Amino acid sequence: MAGRVLSTLILLLSILGCNSEDSASVATGGRIDPSYNGPAETDYCPGSTNYTGSTVTVSGTAKFTRRNPWGTEGAGNGGLGGALTTSPHPASEHPIRYAEVRITDPAGNLVQCGETDGTGAFSLTVPTGAVTYTLSVISRSYNSKLRASVLNRPEQNRFYSLSQTFTASSSVNLGVLMAKASGDNLGAAFNILDQFLEANEYLRSEVGNCSATLAGCLDFTVAPKVVAYWENGFNPNSYFGSSSGLSFYLPGYSRLFILGGNNGDVDNSDTDHFDNSVILHEYAHFLEDNIFTSDSPGGSHNGDRVIDPRLAWSEGWGNFFQAAVRNTAKYTDSLGNDDGTTRLIFDADLETADRDEPTTDGQGNFREFSVTRLLWDAVDANADGPTNGATDNVVSGKFNEIWAALTKSSDGFRDEAYAFRNIGHLHLAQVALNATDWSTIRTMERQHPDTRDYAQYVTTGACADESITPISTNTATNEHFQTNNRFYHFRPTSSATYTITLTYTDNTGPGVVDLDLYVYNKNARFMVAQDVIGYSHSQPSGLGTHTETVNVSLTAGTDYLINVNAYVGAGLGGTATFNLKVNGSQLCPATL
Amino acid sequence: MSGHSLSAIFLFIAVAAIAMATHIADLRKQERRPASVKKEQLTTAPPFKHTEKLRGPLNAMIELIGAHPIAAGDVFVLRGLIHSTKDLQDVEFKWSIPAGLEVVNGTVAGTISILKSNQPTEVQITLRALGPENRQVHLITNAADRGARFADSAQYNTVLQAKIDQRLKAMRASTERAGFRAKSLRKSGAKPGPQPADSNRHGLKIYE
Numbered sequence: 001m002a003g004r005v006l007s008t009l010i011l012l013l014s015i016l017g018c019n020s021e022d023s024a025s026v027a028t029g030g031r032i033d034p035s036y037n038g039p040a041e042t043d044y045c046p047g048s049t050n051y052t053g054s055t056v057t058v059s060g061t062a063k064f065t066r067r068n069p070w071g072t073e074g075a076g077n078g079g080l081g082g083a084l085t086t087s088p089h090p091a092s093e094h095p096i097r098y099a100e101v102r103i104t105d106p107a108g109n110l111v112q113c114g115e116t117d118g119t120g121a122f123s124l125t126v127p128t129g130a131v132t133y134t135l136s137v138i139s140r141s142y143n144s145k146l147r148a149s150v151l152n153r154p155e156q157n158r159f160y161s162l163s164q165t166f167t168a169s170s171s172v173n174l175g176v177l178m179a180k181a182s183g184d185n186l187g188a189a190f191n192i193l194d195q196f197l198e199a200n201e202y203l204r205s206e207v208g209n210c211s212a213t214l215a216g217c218l219d220f221t222v223a224p225k226v227v228a229y230w231e232n233g234f235n236p237n238s239y240f241g242s243s244s245g246l247s248f249y250l251p252g253y254s255r256l257f258i259l260g261g262n263n264g265d266v267d268n269s270d271t272d273h274f275d276n277s278v279i280l281h282e283y284a285h286f287l288e289d290n291i292f293t294s295d296s297p298g299g300s301h302n303g304d305r306v307i308d309p310r311l312a313w314s315e316g317w318g319n320f321f322q323a324a325v326r327n328t329a330k331y332t333d334s335l336g337n338d339d340g341t342t343r344l345i346f347d348a349d350l351e352t353a354d355r356d357e358p359t360t361d362g363q364g365n366f367r368e369f370s371v372t373r374l375l376w377d378a379v380d381a382n383a384d385g386p387t388n389g390a391t392d393n394v395v396s397g398k399f400n401e402i403w404a405a406l407t408k409s410s411d412g413f414r415d416e417a418y419a420f421r422n423i424g425h426l427h428l429a430q431v432a433l434n435a436t437d438w439s440t441i442r443t444m445e446r447q448h449p450d451t452r453d454y455a456q457y458v459t460t461g462a463c464a465d466e467s468i469t470p471i472s473t474n475t476a477t478n479e480h481f482q483t484n485n486r487f488y489h490f491r492p493t494s495s496a497t498y499t500i501t502l503t504y505t506d507n508t509g510p511g512v513v514d515l516d517l518y519v520y521n522k523n524a525r526f527m528v529a530q531d532v533i534g535y536s537h538s539q540p541s542g543l544g545t546h547t548e549t550v551n552v553s554l555t556a557g558t559d560y561l562i563n564v565n566a567y568v569g570a571g572l573g574g575t576a577t578f579n580l581k582v583n584g585s586q587l588c589p590a591t592l
Numbered sequence: 593m594s595g596h597s598l599s600a601i602f603l604f605i606a607v608a609a610i611a612m613a614t615h616i617a618d619l620r621k622q623e624r625r626p627a628s629v630k631k632e633q634l635t636t637a638p639p640f641k642h643t644e645k646l647r648g649p650l651n652a653m654i655e656l657i658g659a660h661p662i663a664a665g666d667v668f669v670l671r672g673l674i675h676s677t678k679d680l681q682d683v684e685f686k687w688s689i690p691a692g693l694e695v696v697n698g699t700v701a702g703t704i705s706i707l708k709s710n711q712p713t714e715v716q717i718t719l720r721a722l723g724p725e726n727r728q729v730h731l732i733t734n735a736a737d738r739g740a741r742f743a744d745s746a747q748y749n750t751v752l753q754a755k756i757d758q759r760l761k762a763m764r765a766s767t768e769r770a771g772f773r774a775k776s777l778r779k780s781g782a783k784p785g786p787q788p789a790d791s792n793r794h795g796l797k798i799y800e
Contacts, residue, residue, distance in 0.1 A: 027762035033770035034640060240638060241764025243747065243756075244651075248642045259645075262747050263756055268688045268730035269745050278645050285643045298641040302649060302677065314643070333646065335732070335743050341688050343734045343743035346648045354738040476678055476709055523641075529634040 034229075034239045034250050034257060036154040041227075044142045045100050045113030054128035058103070058166055060174030062096035062120045062137040064190035065181040067274045069332045069344070091181055095120025096162070096190050097197055098145040100138040105131060115143060126168050133168055136161035137177060139189040141197065147225040148196045150189045154229060154255070160189040181274065182337075185232045185266060188273030192228050192258055195279040195325075199223070199287075202325045207403040214400060214433055218291070218407035226286050228256040230273055233264035245270030245335075245345075247278050249285035251294065256282045267340025270333075277331045280322035288317060292406040292413040295421045297525040303348065304356045305478040306366040308526060309422035309454040316371025316423070323350050324399060329376055350376050351384070359479070364423075364447035365454060366482050371423050375402060377441040390443035398436055405429035417592040419489050419559035420455035420524060423447060453482065455489040455561065456589050458580070463588035469575040470513060470566035481526075484566040488580065488587065495556045501581045502536070502548040502564055508574025512540050514567040515576055517548040524561040533560075537567065562587075639764075639771025648742030649677040652685075652733045661721035661750050667696055668719055670748055672731040674704065675712040680735045683707045685715055688730040693719045693750070707735070726751035 032038075068090045101122045103112040116122045116137060126133060139150035139160040152158045162179045166172050179186035203220040210217035229236070236257035237246035247259040258279060262269035272278040288294040296314030301307055303319075319331055329351035336342040348355060348369075356369030364370035377384060378398040385391035406413045411432035418425050427449035430438060442449055451457070470484045492498065506513040516537035523531045536548035554560060564578060580587040657669040674685055686701040698717030707713055721727070727750045734743035749756055 027759065028766050029759060031763055031766070033763075033767040034642070035770055035774060238760055238763050239767045241760045241767075243760065244647075245745070247645045250640060250642050262745075263728065263749060263752075265728050265730075265747060268728070268732065269747060272645070281645065282643065296643065298643050299638075300644050300647060303646050304649070304678070315646070318643075319646070331646065335745055341686060341730065341732050341745075343732060343745070344741045345743045345745075346646050346740070347742075348740040352739065355740055525637055527634050528637045530637050532634060 030155055031153065031239065032155050034154060034236070034255065035253055038153070038155045038157045041149060041151065041157045042159065044140060045102060045115070048114050048124065049112055051125060051127050055125040056128050056168050057123055057125050057171040058133075058135055058168075058174060059121070059123040059172075060135075060164075060177055062099065062101075062116050062122065062162060062177045062179075063093050064096055064162075064179035064187040064194070065091050065093055066187060066191050067091050067181040067337065069275070069334050069347075093178070094191075094194060096137055096179070097194065098141050098143055099190070099193065100140045100142070102136045102138055102161075104134050104136070106133075115141070128170075129168050131168050132165050134163050134165050135174065136163040137179075139193050141193065142225065144222055146193075146197045146200050147222055148193060148228065149225070150192050150228045150230060152229065152231050153234075160186060162186055162190070182339075185260075185273070188232065188260070188271075189230060191274055191276075192230055192279055195276050196223075196226065196228070196283055198276075199280055199283050199321075199325050203403075206399045210400045210403055214404040214435065216408040216410060216412065217400065217404035220291075220403070223287060224254065224290050226254050226256060226283070226290075228258055228279075230258040231260050232273075233261040233266055235259055235262045235269075245272075247272045247282055249282045249289070251285070251289045251296075251298070254286060254290060256286060258282070265340075267337045268335075270335045270345055271337070272333065275333045276326060277322045278333050280325050281318035281331075284318040284321035285314065287321070288314060288406075293421065295419065295522075297523065297528075299525075301368055303346075303369050305476065306363060306481050307368065307478065308481070309365050309424065310420060312366055312368040312371055313422040313426065316368040316375065319350065319368065319372040320375035323372070323376055324379055329380065351380070351382065358446035360482075361446050362448045362453045363479070363482055364442075364445035370445045370447065374423070374438075374441050374445045374447060377444070378402060378438065385440075385444055387444040388446055390440045392441050392444060395436055395438055395441050398438075401430055401433055401435050402426070404433055404435075417457075419491070419522065420487070420561055422451070422454055424449070424451035424454060451489070452589075454487045456487075457592045458488045458490055458562075458587040459590045460582060460585035461588035461590060462586060465577040465579045467575050467577045468513065468515065468564070468566050470568050470572050472572065473568060480568070484568060486564040488562040488564075489592075490554075490560045490562050490582070490587065491558065491592065492554045492556055492560075495554065497551055497553045499583055500534075500550045500552065500562065501584075502578060503545065503581070504547075504576045504578035505545040506540075506573055506576040507543050508576075509543055511571040511573040512543055513573030513576035514540050514570060515546070515548065515578055516565045516567050517550055518563040518565060519550050519552050520561040520563060522559045522561075526563075537565075539570070639768040640774070648740070648744070649680065649737070650683070650733055650735060650742045650744045651675045651677075652731045652744040652746040654729065654731050654746045654748040656748065656753070657716075660753065661719075662724070664721060664723045666721045668721070668750070670717050670719065670729060670731075672715040672717070672746070673712045674707065674715065674731075674733050676707045676709060676735075678709050678737070680707045680737055681705065683713075683733060683735040685731065685733040687715075687717050688732060689717075689719065690727050690729070692722050692725060692727045693729065694722060696720050721750060724751070 099116050101114045105111050112124045112126050114124045162177050179190045181187040207220045211219050245259050249256050259272040261271050295310045301315050331348050333346040335345045356367045358364040377392045378395050381396045383393040412429045473480045502517040504515045519534040520531050525531045534550035534552040536550050540546045653673040655671045661668045683704040696718040704713050729748045731746045
């Protein structure tokens, strides 16, 4: 009886589940979610087929059109009205390099395949005969140059193809096959693919043999496979229920989602398929997720405020990487197209310190464009400054040091001792290289060369108390995030329930400093409920000494972030001194 | 297959389903925890951790005032809201009006001399639909600040907007369900299905 009831229950649940999925699929136009595993992608070309007997050769060149940002980068008034918005916008033709080529017969059977070369040229053979074949250049590469697919959506996993038919009665040159930047916008898919190749070429050029000069540096050959999902007129932010234009990378899934417009519109909406800054920025996130490692909490950022240093590092790296690959100190994101209205959605110079400027020492570790500028200063040849009393006249061409710091498994980002990674960790790793002195460019950006401002590793010991002097909240600058918080990296050596105690004293007045204690898991997204594993935030009754205590079950060898937070909702107070103890022993800075 | 085997399979699935349901209930409880935060309000994370592209300070939105157009000749009013997270000067705006609509009242393009931080400015336009087809109206705004340039675009669909809003809501719900499943898988130590890309050298990571 019970078995029957359970069976019926399961059947019912299954039916309900199926109906739910189907109705959801209909309601979302066939979209499920960005992590969805749809049908397997069609197998990549297994290699060319050798035909015996009479064959003919089909050859040609594959190219795509790129709609370039209008207005000269770094000059003019591009996108803001005036002469530079005249249509048509500048465009350029580029070869489709190292991409898959497939030839199919009228029934759709694969009869031959190969790849374009570095000029976009292809040459393949098929049996001679009065058969009309279709040659398609595919938006995929899987070779020593690049491993990437540009597909339509996770729910379908279809590639894009630039196709032309031919009859195999004699050898034929198809001439130039052009993927355009208008109409079906096929050029967009190949532009995305081409930018991935640009990134791989840059890395091979800069750090293909970096271990020869920097021990432990990971020599780059080709990046693991990435999939970019793009569809003309589709906004990936739809997955999150928003109509605001968005391109993003999905950590852990090796998937990029590139903005193709909004509800079918590409002429007046934000698109990113020709915004190489955005494409390369998101690819940089793929690299950090797959080749070194990232602890970024993700989320929004506007490039002009104090943010979580892990986010500042990750986004600053992305901004820098696109500039390095494109060899220009610009970040350019455009809106619209020839047939509509055009603007520059975000266009900023990465060389000049005219935005996201640190106002106190150490604040550069919390600002993404400060991170970007520092990395750019490490590779460019400009003698910038003086800024904040320092001039960059010594550091240039050091991408290899950045890469070494990121890829070394000891004293590098891949070092298992590192956690909650931010620019402070990069500085630690760069200093450990015993290579170039970056102190001038760090001073220019008011960055500390270590993790003292965020994720300082602590263990039990003896040390002086620390202090906090809270400031008012300001959502525009968000500087209170740094000033009103302290963040410590704690890794217990044994699994147990720990009592973590914050003791603080404020006798300064006239107000009362109110310090609270939060313990986060490794995700440690600030004030996100899922990541807070324990907290204590009682209200102090007045000046004097107060405690906050948290009892949490911690696992040996796991990273936790302890956050001392000054609550200023009831007033600022003066200065509080404080210490943290675990099971009665004080926590102090140490090296893991 | 014998009856015993079938029963055993059903029983296993049932137990698994009940365990899953209990697990989900527990997770939902955990998601609400801690419920009694009195100071810094804890927030809920999005369903999947993901990076986002840079956004400037400008933001444009369009709202419909009154009824939406149904038939040719219907007049309707759109209100644009232009918002900035910082003080900006000389903020330009432009309504992009497609063929099939005509302007009855309002300014198609203009400049807001000073846009104060977190103080949205309204720009309103009255349009007449010349036919029953869906038309996409855009409000585009742009500004410059310290050598940088920013813009944003908002879209309104004369006929389909309600359906689009419903679809967005459904997609978010679908993504949230997937994020919840991913979280459950992570907690249970299981892995989701095969990934289309190469094996991640660090192993699969599921983010909440």
